[in-house]
Amino acid sequence: xxxxxxxxxxxxxxxxxxxxxxxxxxxxxxxxxxxxxxxxxxxxxxxxxxxxxxxxxxxxxxxxxxxxxxxxxxxxxxxxxxxxxxxxxxxxxxxxxxxxxxxxxxxxxxxxxxxxxxxxxxxxxxxxxxxxxxxxxxxxxxxxxxxxxxxxxxxxxxxxxxxxxxxxxxxxxxxxxxxxxxxxxxxxxxxxxxxxxxxxxxxxxxxxxxxxxxxxxxxxxxxxxxxxxxxxxxxxxxxxxxxxxxxxxxxxxxxxxxxxxxxxxxxxxxxxxxxxxxxxxxxxxxxxxxxxxxxxxxxxxxxxxxxxxxxxxxxxxxxxxxxxxxxxxxxxxxxxxxxxxxxxxxxxxxxxxxxxxxxxxxxxxxxxxxxxxxxxxxxxxxxxxxxxxxxxxxxxxxxxxxxxxxxxxxxxxxxxxxxxxxxxxxxxxxxxxxxxxxxxxxxxxxxxxxxxxxxxxxxxxxxxxxxxxxxxxxxxxxxxxxxxxxxxxxxxxxxxxxxxxxxxxxxxxxxxxxxxxxxxxxxxxxxxxxxxxxxxxxxxxxxxxxxxxxxxxxxxxxxxxxxxxxxxxxxxxxxxxxxxxxxxxxxxxxxxxxxxxxxxxxxxxxxxxxxxx
Amino acid sequence: xxxxxxxxxxxxxxxxxxxxxxxxxxxxxxxxxxxxxxxxxxxxxxxxxxxxxxxxxxxxxxxxxxxxxxxxxxxxxxxxxxxxxxxxxxxxxxxxxxxxxxxxxxxxxxxxxxxxxxxxxxxxxxxxxxxxxxxxxxxxxxxxxxxxxxxxxxxxxxxxxxxxxxxxxxxxxxxxxxxxxxxxxxxxxxxxxxxxxxxxxxxxxxxxxxxxxxxxxxxxxxxxxxxxxxxxxxxxxxxxxxxxxxxxx
Numbered sequence: 018x019x020x021x022x023x024x025x026x027x028x029x030x031x032x033x034x035x036x037x038x039x040x041x042x043x044x045x046x047x048x049x050x051x052x053x054x055x056x057x058x059x060x061x062x063x064x065x066x067x068x069x070x071x072x073x074x075x076x077x078x079x080x081x082x083x084x085x086x087x088x089x090x091x092x093x094x095x096x097x098x099x100x101x102x103x104x105x106x107x108x109x110x111x112x113x114x115x116x117x118x119x120x121x122x123x124x125x126x127x128x129x130x131x132x133x134x135x136x137x138x139x140x141x142x143x144x145x146x147x148x149x150x151x152x153x154x155x156x157x158x159x160x161x162x163x164x165x166x167x168x169x170x171x172x173x174x175x176x177x178x179x180x181x182x183x184x185x186x187x188x189x190x191x192x193x194x195x196x197x198x199x200x201x202x203x204x205x206x207x208x209x210x211x212x213x214x215x216x217x218x219x220x221x222x223x224x225x226x227x228x229x230x231x232x233x234x235x236x237x238x239x240x241x242x243x244x245x246x247x248x249x250x251x252x253x254x255x256x257x258x259x260x261x262x263x264x265x266x267x268x269x270x271x272x273x274x275x276x277x278x279x280x281x282x283x284x285x286x287x288x289x290x291x292x293x294x295x296x297x298x299x300x301x302x303x304x305x306x307x308x309x310x311x312x313x314x315x316x317x318x319x320x321x322x323x324x325x326x327x328x329x330x331x332x333x334x335x336x337x338x339x340x341x342x343x344x345x346x347x348x349x350x351x352x353x354x355x356x357x358x359x360x361x362x363x364x365x366x367x368x369x370x371x372x373x374x375x376x377x378x379x380x381x382x383x384x385x386x387x388x389x390x391x392x393x394x395x396x397x398x399x400x401x402x403x404x405x406x407x408x409x410x411x412x413x414x415x416x417x418x419x420x421x422x423x424x425x426x427x428x429x430x431x432x433x434x435x436x437x438x439x440x441x442x443x444x445x446x447x448x449x450x451x452x453x454x455x456x457x458x459x460x461x462x463x464x465x466x467x468x469x470x471x472x473x474x475x476x477x478x479x480x481x482x483x484x485x486x487x488x489x490x491x492x493x494x495x496x497x498x499x500x501x502x503x504x505x506x507x508x509x510x511x512x513x514x515x516x517x518x519x520x521x522x523x524x525x526x527x528x529x530x531x532x533x534x535x536x537x538x539x540x541x542x543x544x545x546x547x548x549x550x551x552x553x554x555x556x557x558x559x560x561x562x563x564x565x566x567x568x569x570x571x572x573x574x575x576x577x578x579x580x581x582x583x584x585x586x587x588x589x590x591x592x593x594x595x596x597x598x599x600x601x602x603x604x605x606x607x608x609x610x611x612x613x614x615x616x617x618x619x620x621x622x623x624x625x626x627x628x629x630x
Numbered sequence: 631x632x633x634x635x636x637x638x639x640x641x642x643x644x645x646x647x648x649x650x651x652x653x654x655x656x657x658x659x660x661x662x663x664x665x666x667x668x669x670x671x672x673x674x675x676x677x678x679x680x681x682x683x684x685x686x687x688x689x690x691x692x693x694x695x696x697x698x699x700x701x702x703x704x705x706x707x708x709x710x711x712x713x714x715x716x717x718x719x720x721x722x723x724x725x726x727x728x729x730x731x732x733x734x735x736x737x738x739x740x741x742x743x744x745x746x747x748x749x750x751x752x753x754x755x756x757x758x759x760x761x762x763x764x765x766x767x768x769x770x771x772x773x774x775x776x777x778x779x780x781x782x783x784x785x786x787x788x789x790x791x792x793x794x795x796x797x798x799x800x801x802x803x804x805x806x807x808x809x810x811x812x813x814x815x816x817x818x819x820x821x822x823x824x825x826x827x828x829x830x831x832x833x834x835x836x837x838x839x840x841x842x843x844x845x846x847x848x849x850x851x852x853x854x855x856x857x858x859x860x861x862x863x864x865x866x867x868x869x870x871x872x873x874x875x876x877x878x879x
Contacts (some may be wrong), residue, residue, distance in 0.1 A: 553868070
């Protein structure tokens with residue numbers, strides 16, 4: 018159901034002609050003004066879309082950020098107006114706009130750093146308060162902002178003596194909006210874009226591949242704030258005057274509405290939202306007092322009937338397309354390193370255990386989940402951890418992977434004691450894991466999941482992605498090749514482009530494993546990897562684990578399928594009620610009467626079946 | 631099978647362009663335990679969800695006790711005696727075990743069957759004695775096996791004629807799996823038919839009367855237990871034991 022390429026090209030040409038023709042058709046400056054407003058709101062909406070639609074964060078304070086962009090740009094360009102040489106080339110305005118964008122970004126960082134520690138409604142409240150504070154400051158700091166009268170006589174931009182007319186400004190802001198759309202696409206279809214999309218679905222899984230989720234949240238908030246500041250700066254120099262009324266709470270709601278209406282998390286959503294919601298109320302000119310009513314009806318209808326907004330009606334959901342064209346050569350591109358091999362974070366000496374746990378205890382409200390547990394995980398060794406449900410196996414995995422901290426005891430990494438502070442900290446130390454309750458990134462594709470997992474294998478950064486540098490493409494190609502290799506290893510080659518949401522249960526497990534391997538760990542913690550797999554898939558999994566062992570990886574395998582445990586393990590540790598009741602070689606543990614009593618039960622499973630046959 | 635409890639005819643289910651079930655037909659007789667095997671992605675869970683009314687089908691018929699129930703919503707099916715225990719248990723973690731169990735009898739309690747529900751509750755606690763000691767605890771604090779028992783118990787309280795189970799062994803220790811599967815055999819004695827999806831094929835084949843193997847949306851193999859258990863394709867794909875280089879050393 019995708020539009021053919023020629024249709025797309027036709028639409029683009031029509032759009033370009035329409036864009037150029039507007040000033041010729043609509044000679045009245047009212048309409049030009051209106052279209053300029055569409056462009057400005059589009060830029061701010063794109064920032065909102067990245068934040069809300071893609072990253073799943075929230076803000077109702079973007080009018081405040083826009084105000085910062087507008088006021089800083091106005092004030093800076095007016096102060097620089099005292100430098101005649103600068104004024105002649107128009108430098109004061111351009112510098113002012115740049116200062117506006119940067120200041121909005123800086124304010125965004127100051128707001129985001131503490132605010133993004135909270136979630137959902139709390140985050141919304143914090144941003145509402147922020148918008149409110151900015152509005153109040155603009156009203157009361159009269160010496161700088163002019164109070165409720167605002168700032169007047171803001172200069173129009175100029176180039177070499179030519180002052181921008183409204184038509185010039187139309188083309189300027191139209192070009193800016195176009196650049197913003199391209200930047201949005203480049204950000205979304207990049208490593209950073211994958212991370213923020215993943216964040217929306219599962220922060221914990223993203224942490225587990227070594228991403229500091231808080232840092233990425235702050236980053237996307239700052240980018241979003243810069244788009245708001247950009248729109249604000251363009252707004253100030255369009256109007257020639259600004260006052261606090263331009264940047265009220267309602268304006269923040271308006272930008273949220275453009276996203277919900279246009280289609281959150283789609284590349285074209287902001288365009289539809291900003292265009293419709295700017296033009297429609299303005300064209301109902303005599304109905305100013307009904308504006309709010311119209312907005313309310315629109316938001317209600319949209320939320321009820323169009324959960325994906327206007328963009329959801331399109332035959333081609335642009336946002337869901339992966340840039341296939343860019344990567345046609347990917348399969349043949351060689352990676353500098355094989356996907357599975359020596360761990361990324363240096364090779365440990367063979368004699369030192371990768372991770373050594375000594376005397377670890379952990380209680381949850383009086384229940385002792387672990388009591389004085391010792392465990393030693395060595396390179397090139399598969400160590401199984403078995404025990405009844407509720408014995409503390411997952412708690413131990415959570416401690417080794419940095420999710421919990423033990424109440425007592427120590428964890429050593431390569432012979433050095435270490436305090437693992439978070440999942441991403443542990444991941445950066447070379448400890449990767451899968452989860453007992455599978456944690457995937459919604460409807461992102463199978464390949465994208467593993468590409469997100471490549472976080473620690475390098476990256477070109479956001480700037481490279483926005484400008485689409487050669488190294489960005491090289492990096493994407495490399496990650497893609499790594500992902501494909503790992504997916505082949507776990508047997509998901511046929512499903513690379515499938516949305517993970519449609520995967521069967523067992524395949525989700527395998528995908529989690531491939532994602533964990535993408536971080537090139539030195540220790541892999543597998544929490545029940547075979548649950549939900551059929552026998553043939555378990556046999557394949559055993560083969561994969563064997564191969565991982567040969568590459569020198571240490572594996573901790575929490576598993577109930579004794580077939581698998583016996584087939585692949587070098588050593589077994591048995592937990593019961595938080596304590597190690599047996600550990601050692603496979604055969605020793607298997608025949609340990611305590612293990613049989615506590616866990617395996619008497620008699621082989623097949624005998625059980627035969628007895629009831 | 632004249633006294634067929636559930637009959638599914640030529641079921642077609644697609645998710646968008648993706649065809650999941652392509653003409654699947656099966657039947658479950660009263661008092662029968664039927665197991666469905668199939669690899670991941672074959673459509674087993676979709677089949678159960680379609681029968682339960684949680685997924686809509688594009689074509690085909692679902693008859694329960696001779697009545698076409700294809701268009702009934704899920705809650706009406708439960709009231710009619712067709713109940714499903716979903717994969718991953720899905721209890722309400724912050725409610726007590728007793729509250730979770732009572733939810734299963736929701737429509738019966740509404741119809742004033744309080745006495746009968748109490749009798750059944752006692753019955754179920756006899757079936758799963760471990761649950762009895764945990765009635766006042768929050769369900770989220772139970773171990774995986776105990777949660778599975780509560781989930782099955784909850785379904786039994788709706789007094790089903792047919793119980794559908796999606797991977798009841800998932801994430802359970804071997805000892806627990808055994809006691810849960812033993813409980814299925816007891817269900818049969820009580821006149822409840824069981825339709826079971828189970829990845830650990832030897833377990834599913836161990837307790838069933840008949841079995842079906844689902845491959846690419848339709849049943850490729852079917853028959854009584856012994857014929858399926860000895861079918862060479864089944865042995866190779868589903869009953870193989872794990873062997874690897876490591877096991878030989």
